[in-house]
Amino acid sequence: MKRVIVLISTVALLAAAFHAWAGGTSEKPMSSSAVTLHCFVHYSEDQEKASFNYALDALKKQYPNVTIAIDVMPNDNDEKIKTLAATGDLPDLIDINASLVSLFSRSHKILVLDPYIDSSITSAFLPNANPMFKDKDGHILSVSNSVRHMGMLYYSRKIFADNGVKVPTRYSEFLDAVKAFHANGITPLALFAAQQWPAFTFYDMLVTAEEPGGFKKIETGTVHVSDKAFVDAARKFKELVDAGLVSKDAFTTMYDAAIASFFAGQAAMFQNGTWDVKNIGDKLGSDAGLLYPTVLSDNGGGWNSVGGGFGNGFSASADSKNKDIAGKLCGFLAVKTIEGQIVKNANINTMLAGTITPEIPYNALQQQLANDMKNFNVGTSFWWGLTNTKIQTAIGENLAKLLTGQYAVNDFISQTDQACRDALSGT
Amino acid sequence: MTRAARNRIAIVLLTSPALLIFTVVVAYPILQTFLKGFYRWDGLSTPIWIGVRNYVNLFVHNEDFSLAVENGILFVLVLVVYQIGLGTILALTMLDGKLKARNIYKAAYFIPVVLSISVVCQLWVSIYSYDHGLINSALKALGSSFRQGWLADRNTAIFAVAFTNAWQYMGIQFIFLYAGAQAIPEHLFEAARMDGTPQWKAHVLITIPLMAETYKFCFILAVTGGLQAFANMFIMTNGGPGTYTYTLTFVMYKLAFFSDQLGYASSAAAVLIVECLLATILLNRFIAREQYTY
Numbered sequence: 001m002k003r004v005i006v007l008i009s010t011v012a013l014l015a016a017a018f019h020a021w022a023g024g025t026s027e028k029p030m031s032s033s034a035v036t037l038h039c040f041v042h043y044s045e046d047q048e049k050a051s052f053n054y055a056l057d058a059l060k061k062q063y064p065n066v067t068i069a070i071d072v073m074p075n076d077n078d079e080k081i082k083t084l085a086a087t088g089d090l091p092d093l094i095d096i097n098a099s100l101v102s103l104f105s106r107s108h109k110i111l112v113l114d115p116y117i118d119s120s121i122t123s124a125f126l127p128n129a130n131p132m133f134k135d136k137d138g139h140i141l142s143v144s145n146s147v148r149h150m151g152m153l154y155y156s157r158k159i160f161a162d163n164g165v166k167v168p169t170r171y172s173e174f175l176d177a178v179k180a181f182h183a184n185g186i187t188p189l190a191l192f193a194a195q196q197w198p199a200f201t202f203y204d205m206l207v208t209a210e211e212p213g214g215f216k217k218i219e220t221g222t223v224h225v226s227d228k229a230f231v232d233a234a235r236k237f238k239e240l241v242d243a244g245l246v247s248k249d250a251f252t253t254m255y256d257a258a259i260a261s262f263f264a265g266q267a268a269m270f271q272n273g274t275w276d277v278k279n280i281g282d283k284l285g286s287d288a289g290l291l292y293p294t295v296l297s298d299n300g301g302g303w304n305s306v307g308g309g310f311g312n313g314f315s316a317s318a319d320s321k322n323k324d325i326a327g328k329l330c331g332f333l334a335v336k337t338i339e340g341q342i343v344k345n346a347n348i349n350t351m352l353a354g355t356i357t358p359e360i361p362y363n364a365l366q367q368q369l370a371n372d373m374k375n376f377n378v379g380t381s382f383w384w385g386l387t388n389t390k391i392q393t394a395i396g397e398n399l400a401k402l403l404t405g406q407y408a409v410n411d412f413i414s415q416t417d418q419a420c421r422d423a424l425s426g427t
Numbered sequence: 428m429t430r431a432a433r434n435r436i437a438i439v440l441l442t443s444p445a446l447l448i449f450t451v452v453v454a455y456p457i458l459q460t461f462l463k464g465f466y467r468w469d470g471l472s473t474p475i476w477i478g479v480r481n482y483v484n485l486f487v488h489n490e491d492f493s494l495a496v497e498n499g500i501l502f503v504l505v506l507v508v509y510q511i512g513l514g515t516i517l518a519l520t521m522l523d524g525k526l527k528a529r530n531i532y533k534a535a536y537f538i539p540v541v542l543s544i545s546v547v548c549q550l551w552v553s554i555y556s557y558d559h560g561l562i563n564s565a566l567k568a569l570g571s572s573f574r575q576g577w578l579a580d581r582n583t584a585i586f587a588v589a590f591t592n593a594w595q596y597m598g599i600q601f602i603f604l605y606a607g608a609q610a611i612p613e614h615l616f617e618a619a620r621m622d623g624t625p626q627w628k629a630h631v632l633i634t635i636p637l638m639a640e641t642y643k644f645c646f647i648l649a650v651t652g653g654l655q656a657f658a659n660m661f662i663m664t665n666g667g668p669g670t671y672t673y674t675l676t677f678v679m680y681k682l683a684f685f686s687d688q689l690g691y692a693s694s695a696a697a698v699l700i701v702e703c704l705l706a707t708i709l710l711n712r713f714i715a716r717e718q719y720t721y
Contacts, residue, residue, distance in 0.1 A: 079684050086470055103687055107471035187558075194665055248557035248576035251667045266558075393686045397491075397670060404581060404668035 033065065035322055037329065038091035040071040040081060042312070047275075047345045054340025055333050062332065066325060068093070085109050090317040092326040093333065097384040098310050099392060101133050101142045111316040111327050113140040121331035129351045131334070133310045142313035143334035147341050148350040149273040150307035150378055151201040152369075153291035154280050159186060159268045167289070170300035171209070171236065175243060181268050182244030190267035192258035193250040193403070196396035197383035198271055201306055203399055204380055206233035208304040209297030214380025215395065216309060219388050221424050225417035234402060234409045236296070241403050251404070273307060273382070274369060278346050281365030288365050292372075302377075309381030348373055394419035457700060464694035469687040481694035492695075495673045498585050499702070502674065503653030505589035506596075511645050514600035518608050519630050533605075537598035544595065548662035551591040552578065578664055581671040588672050592659045596652075600645050607641030608634055643714040650706045655699065675699045 042048045056068055071091050074080055078100055084090050090109060094100075104110045117132070117140050125131050131144040160167055160177075163184050168174040181188040193199050204214045211217065211229035218225065225231075247253070247267075255272075262270035263283055269291065270280070280288050294302045314334045316326035339356060341347040346358040348370045362370060386392045394416055402412040464481050466474035485492050517536060521529055539547065554561040555577035563574045577587040611634060619629040635642075657676035664672045666681070673681075675695055683692035 077684055082470060082684070082687075099687075103469060103471065106469070109471060196665075248579040250579075252552050252556075252578050252664060389685060389687045393681065396685075397681075400667050401669035404579070404671070406581065406669035406671065 034067065035065060035325060036067045036069050037093055037320070037322055037326055038071055039068045039093040039095070039333075040073055040084075040091040041093075041095040043070050043072045044075070047341075050344040051337050051340030054344050055336035058336040058339075059329070059333065063329075066329070068333075088319060090319060092317055092320040092322060093329060094315050094317060095145060095312055096142065096315055097312050098133060098381070098387045099384070099389050101310075101313070101315060102387040103389070104315070105135055105141050109318055110141060111318050111320075111323060113143065113316065113327055113330055116316075116324070116327035117143065117331050121335060124335045124353060125351055126353050130310075131313075131351060133313055142310070142315040143331050144310055144313040144351070145334040145337040146311050146313075146351075147338055147347045148308045148378065149275050149311070149347075149382075150305045150376060151205055151271065151293060151382070152274050152277065153189075153205075153269055153271050153293065153295065154262070154276070155269045155289045155291050156262070156265065156284065156287055157289050158287045159265060163268070165268070168291070168295050171296050171298050174295055175240060177268070178240055178243045178245050187247045187261065187267040188269060189245050190253075190258040190262045190270045191246045191250045192253050192255045193246065193400075194252055194254050196400065199399050199403060200383045200395060201273075202271055203233055203237055203395075204306040205293035206236050206296050208293060208306050208380060209233070212304045212377055212379045214306055216380040216385065218420050219386060219391060219424070225413055225420055231409070231413055234412050237399075238402060238409055251400070275347065277348075277366050277369050278360075278363065281363035286364060290365065290368060292376075303375045305376045305378045306380045307382050308378030309385040311382060311385050388423050390423035391420050394423065460693045460700065461697045462693075463690055464697045466690040466693075467688075468690040468693075470683070470689040474690060477690070481691045482698075484691065485694050485698065489678070491670045491673050491678055492675075494670060495675045495678045496702075498672060499654045499656065499674050501585050502589045502592070502656045503650050505586060506593050506649040506653045507646065509590065509593035510597045510600040510649055511604075511642070514597055514604045514645070515635070517601050518604035519634060521605055522608055522634075523626075533601075536601050539595045540598040542595065544658050545662060547595045548591060548659055551587075551594075552663050555587055579668050581668055584664060584668055584672050588659045588663050589653070589656070591663065592652075592656065600649070603641055603645055604638065607638040611637050639714060643710055646710050646714060647707055650710065651703045654702055654706065675702070 041052060043052055052070075059066060059068065073095060078097070081090075081094065081096065081100065082103075085104060085107070094104075094110070096104070101110070113132075121143070129144075129148070132140045133142040133144070134140055155167065157167075159181075163181060163186060165177045165180045166173060168177050178188040189202075191198050191202065200215070207229050208214045209229075210232060211223060211227070213220075213223065215230075217223045223229075247261075250258075258267075259270060259272075259276075259280075261267045277290075292303075293305050294300060297304075314330040314337075316323065316330050320326045335352065338351050342349045342352065342356045343358055346360045346362060346366060348362075348366065349356055350373060383392065383396070398407060398412050398416045398419070401407040402409065407415065463474065465476060465478060467477045467481075468474035517532075520526065521532065526532075553559075557563060557574060557576040557579060560577070562577065566573055575583065577583050615633055615637075616629060619633060624632070654674075655676050656674050657680065660666055660672040660674065660677055661680075666673050666677050675698065679692045679695040679699065682688045682695060
């Protein structure tokens with residue numbers, strides 16, 4: 001008798017356990033029991049936390065049963081996320097850049113988001129915002145989670161005035177300003193060239209003076225590094241560096257040291273993206289000015305600029321146990337993160353439809369940029385917006401060789417052109 | 428079962444855990460590295476066999492390869508001269524019984540070893556700074572107009588980076604050399620003293636030859652460490668100026684994590700493994716060939 005009871009209870013327990021296990025592997029709809037998704041996201045700087053926390057608050061209101069566990073993205077050239085992808089441990093939601101989207105889609109690591117992006121998401125964006133990263137067949141792989149930024153040259157009116165240097169409006173005047181500052185012991189441009197993207201952005205500013213598509217257009221194969229715009233840009237960049245554009249320490253200088261030297265009056269200009277306009281405007285007040293990239297063109301004027309494009313966005317892991325929820329949240333979190341950037345960080349709205357009021361009013365520098373933003377023609381991308389990593393690496397390394405004298409202009413053009421052609425042909 | 432058989436079983440049982448760990452953590456990854464060098468692979472997709480194309484590209488088409496190998500050798504030279512050369516002088520000086528406060532000196536030589544490499548690199552980046560660095564400021568204070576971009580100049584960058592590593596880890600070589608010198612029996616030095624041999628000559632004829640095994644170990648550390656150098660150039664120069672502080676490890680890192688060319692990176696890693704192995708074999712072959720017993 002005892003044996004029978006033990007047998008029955010064992011079977012009953014096993015059946016219950018099996019039922020629980022089977023029940024646990026099926027996806028839970030958003031409206032049922034609680035579910036936690038892991039999200040690999042930029043969450044180190046105060047601004048990053050503020051905007052993403054805004055999105056999480058919105059998530060709590062809209063989907064109270066969904067919780068996001070944050071996996072903080074380190075600043076490690078994507079090593080961690082690539083390792084997680086290789087071991088099959090990608091988080092449910094990933095904040096990734098264009099080159100990673102391309103890599104992960106080739107190896108089927110991320111979901112195609114077409115079924116999850118409906119009109120509630122697309123209508124949230126401005127018609128010309130172009131927030132979706134699509135593969136060559138037009139399938140959505142990622143939704144942009146950032147306002148569109150541009151590369152920008154900031155300058156100190158005081159340093160220009162104290163040194164009697166005219167604020168340039170075209171390339172020749174810019175070169176004269178560089179020479180004048182260098183002669184006076186002032187670093188003309190504080191460039192944190194320890195990272196490769198600032199030098200790339202400056203070079204792209206020179207390119208867009210003649211070719212609005214900038215270096216991004218190289219990836220389409222319709223323009224080449226051997227074309228006039230790129231050759232002229234390389235020549236000008238070398239000319240400026242030889243005239244003393246940057247400090248000899250530029251290649252070991254990180255962002256903090258570069259901006260500190262700008263604020264301390266040791267550098268006349270500073271290059272970064274428009275995400276820094278609030279910080280610089282707050283710090284320097286009426287002293288701060290903006291030099292639009294068209295200052296590097298021969299004739300000045302126009303509105304070609306650099307940056308824009310798809311920078312970072314939310315994608316969903318193809319191995320997520322909650323694919324439907326993750327897919328749906330890509331669009332929702334992307335919209336709300338951008339909204340958070342506008343509301344909390346006073347970033348200028350270049351993406352979302354409707355009027356969104358920042359909590360902190362614009363400073364004078366932000367207002368100037370906001371007034372002019374609609375005029376800019378931004379057809380390129382930042383460094384992290386390039387999808388072909390071989391092109392990205394080639395231009396980064398070869399630019400460094402050009403700027404340090406390892407390459408002459410002709411070497412830079414021929415080597416980079418060949419590397420880009422090889423990368424596009426798959427060799 | 429015989430005693431010999433029982434011993435063999437015991438040996439196998441006792442050594443197999445360590446062998447298993449070694450196989451899984453060291454031998455298998457090295458084998459995979461060599462094999463993956465024959466594939467085009469981005470780390471995630473299915474690898475595609477391309478034969479020796481990666482190796483051909485590395486040796487023939489990669490213009491940074493020869494520079495990287497050259498930088499590895501220069502790095503080794505700096506380490507050997509500073510760490511082992513200076514380490515020997517300091518170790519032999521410490522042997523002098525009349526020297527006071529030896530413990531303070533020993534601690535001072537070892538302090539940089541325990542510092543974080545990031546801290547040391549940032550410290551030396553500041554010292555080397557063209558605009559505000561200690562070296563250029565000292566030269567200016569001495570009335571010299573000479574200023575050098577130590578990390579910006581292609582001729583000095585690799586030496587500046589290598590010196591940072593040499594400075595930080597000299598303490599380790601010093602400890603090994605000092606311990607090796609102390610292990611030599613005192614009666615040999617007494618005999619030399621009784622013969623009227625000057626101390627420096629005693630060190631040249633007795634101490635250094637009898638430390639051959641220690642030197643072999645120190646050279647292997649310095650040579651393989653120099654060939655594999657990465658952290659210092661990553662933190663201080665990111666391989667720059669241009670690619671003038673690239674080493675083979677840096678080439679491998681760039682190919683793997685920037686260009687997503689893990690197959691190509693594996694070929695660079697395979698070459699590095701062979702380099703280090705060759706260096707170790709040569710050092711074992713030509714240093715401390717004779718065994719001394721006291």
